[in-house]
Amino acid sequence: MNAESIVNHLWQSSGFALFAGMLALMLRGHSPKVRYWVWLSASLKFLVPWVLLVRLGSQIPLPASSSPSLVPSIVTDALLQIADPTSTSAYATIQTTTEHHGGLTALALLWAIGFIALAFRRCRDLCRVRAILRAGTPVKLSIAVPALVTTAATEPGIVGFLRPVLILPAQLLEQLNEEQVEALLAHEWTHVRRRDNLFAALQTGVETIFWFHPMVWWIGSHLLEERELACDEEVLRLGHKPTAYARGILTVCERYSETPVACVSGVTGADVKKRLTAILRGTLSRQLRRPQKVFLTLVAIAIIAAPIGIGVWSTPLAHAQAAALAFEVTSVRPLTPKTVGFQGVQPACKGGRFRAITPVFLTLAWAYDVQTAQQMAELREKIPDWAQSISGSYELEATTRSNVTEEECRKMTQRLFEDRFHFKYHWETVTGKVYEMVIARGGFKMPPADPGDPSSNLSVTVNGRLSQPPPSDFPVWQGTTMDDMALRLSANPDHIPVINKTGIQGKYKLKLSYSAGQGLNADFADPDLITAVEQQLGLKLQESRGPVAHFVVDSIEKPDPN
Numbered sequence: 001m002n003a004e005s006i007v008n009h010l011w012q013s014s015g016f017a018l019f020a021g022m023l024a025l026m027l028r029g030h031s032p033k034v035r036y037w038v039w040l041s042a043s044l045k046f047l048v049p050w051v052l053l054v055r056l057g058s059q060i061p062l063p064a065s066s067s068p069s070l071v072p073s074i075v076t077d078a079l080l081q082i083a084d085p086t087s088t089s090a091y092a093t094i095q096t097t098t099e100h101h102g103g104l105t106a107l108a109l110l111w112a113i114g115f116i117a118l119a120f121r122r123c124r125d126l127c128r129v130r131a132i133l134r135a136g137t138p139v140k141l142s143i144a145v146p147a148l149v150t151t152a153a154t155e156p157g158i159v160g161f162l163r164p165v166l167i168l169p170a171q172l173l174e175q176l177n178e179e180q181v182e183a184l185l186a187h188e189w190t191h192v193r194r195r196d197n198l199f200a201a202l203q204t205g206v207e208t209i210f211w212f213h214p215m216v217w218w219i220g221s222h223l224l225e226e227r228e229l230a231c232d233e234e235v236l237r238l239g240h241k242p243t244a245y246a247r248g249i250l251t252v253c254e255r256y257s258e259t260p261v262a263c264v265s266g267v268t269g270a271d272v273k274k275r276l277t278a279i280l281r282g283t284l285s286r287q288l289r290r291p292q293k294v295f296l297t298l299v300a301i302a303i304i305a306a307p308i309g310i311g312v313w314s315t316p317l318a319h320a321q322a323a324a325l326a327f328e329v330t331s332v333r334p335l336t337p338k339t340v341g342f343q344g345v346q347p348a349c350k351g352g353r354f355r356a357i358t359p360v361f362l363t364l365a366w367a368y369d370v371q372t373a374q375q376m377a378e379l380r381e382k383i384p385d386w387a388q389s390i391s392g393s394y395e396l397e398a399t400t401r402s403n404v405t406e407e408e409c410r411k412m413t414q415r416l417f418e419d420r421f422h423f424k425y426h427w428e429t430v431t432g433k434v435y436e437m438v439i440a441r442g443g444f445k446m447p448p449a450d451p452g453d454p455s456s457n458l459s460v461t462v463n464g465r466l467s468q469p470p471p472s473d474f475p476v477w478q479g480t481t482m483d484d485m486a487l488r489l490s491a492n493p494d495h496i497p498v499i500n501k502t503g504i505q506g507k508y509k510l511k512l513s514y515s516a517g518q519g520l521n522a523d524f525a526d527p528d529l530i531t532a533v534e535q536q537l538g539l540k541l542q543e544s545r546g547p548v549a550h551f552v553v554d555s556i557e558k559p560d561p562n
């Protein structure tokens with residue numbers, strides 16, 4: 001999971017917790033065991049991201065007769081993005097990176113500290129329970145689980161969920177009469193039948209992982225309250241006298257303290273005053289009517305079935321969209337003497353036809369939007385010689401619909417490379433040396449571009465010679481934005497990325513004169529690039545640390561024949 005997925009999951013779980021709270025409020029006059037299951041589902045939601053259910057659904061094949069067109073794509077895409085923000089479709093941006101920020105690292109470290117502290121505390125409590133069990137003496141009671149009496153126990157309670165054991169404080173049985181003992185044993189046996197220790201352990205895990213989330217602790221408090229009220233109601237349902245049961249709980253509270261371990265089901269948990277009031281009232285909560293049971297059942301089914309259904313229907317739809325973003329007919333063939341003269345034709349989709357006659361690495365750079373000189377250098381370094389040379393070039397041709405946008409054309413070309421060249425890649429973002437482009441002390445000096453004047457003054461002088469049009473490292477359009485300027489300045493001799501920090505909007509004229517280096521054509525009267533940018537444009541490139549994106553080629557092969 002990336003940071004975006006985690007945040008999305010927390011929002012989903014928080015929203016579901018609020019929904020559970022409202023549902024429990026609506027059911028406040030009904031049996032507490034119903035409200036307990038509502039709160040428990042809100043807790044378990046933190047452990048089960050809906051994205052897992054979406055991806056589970058995506059593995060379920062639809063019958064051949066089913067058609068994804070039955071579900072409107074706009075609705076499916078919207079639901080899919082809510083359930084799974086990391087999902088991709090044919091229209092998703094291909095170039096994705098994972099940036100490493102100091103803030104995220106600090107948050108991760110803070111979470112780890114809290115997690116370790118809580119986990120240590122839970123382990124210490126469990127070790128204390130194991131010590132109590134070792135010190136216990138077996139006793140025979142009218143309950144279908146082993147029972148131990150020990151001086152280390154702080155109150156009666158059930159320990160464990162695979163092999164539950166009842167622990168009792170020493171001399172407790174002597175301080176209660178027979179009716180009180182039977183009522184308390186009935187309470188503990190109800191915990192065993194309901195698997196309360198298992199669910200308490202799950203809630204403990206949720207609290208340990210999501211310790212920073214206040215709703216997790218809010219859910220936990222309601223779970224404890226409804227759990228004990230449900231057990232109290234079951235004791236009364238079994239026919240035990242309310243007065244004897246209440247007197248037994250009071251005796252335990254007077255002489256013993258509440259158990260400190262969350263996964264041990266005791267008898268004194270939650271609001272004792274509220275519980276005693278409900279017990280002495282002696283009336284049982286009303287049960288759910290048939291329509292209410294149907295409603296809750298449908299809600300439970302929808303919670304699980306909805307994300308699975310999204311996954312089931314979105315997969316063929318995504319495949320259909322991806323198929324729509326593929327060339328209809330493709331041709332990949334080596335250059336011939338007839339086509340070699342067209343070297344350098346810019347890839348593009350025009351009039352329902354795509355054509356590219358350039359070295360493979362240049363077409364790759366265009367298709368995957370590899371822009372900076374540093375990324376271009378990495379691309380050339382990672383691909384074989386045949387993909388860089390003119391002699392190894394290929395003529396790529398394909399047909400498509402006439403109204404294809406440039407972005408769609410790029411994605412179709414990516415699909416072509418993946419299918420015919422078996423091209424595989426990924427993006428990596430690391431923290432490295434960058435230049436931050438800021439306004440120099442002398443002020444910004446670039447004049448605004450005139451949108452109505454196609455002959456705006458746009459020139460770059462390299463090594464004392466005027467270059468018209470400017471070199472490919474610089475924009476050749478009428479005016480340049482600061483983002484464009486930063487991108488082109490990333491083609492500096494050291495290939496250090498430049499990040500725009502000026503805050504300046506709009507387009508401006510570019511006129512620059514600098515020395516490209518110490519070659520035969522160098523004019524030592526011209527300043528170097530960084531100095532020229534500061535003196536002539538009023539922009540300063542200052543060294544810093546920041547995210548640096550790397551285009552990493554995993555594999556590429558010579559294309560399959562037509």
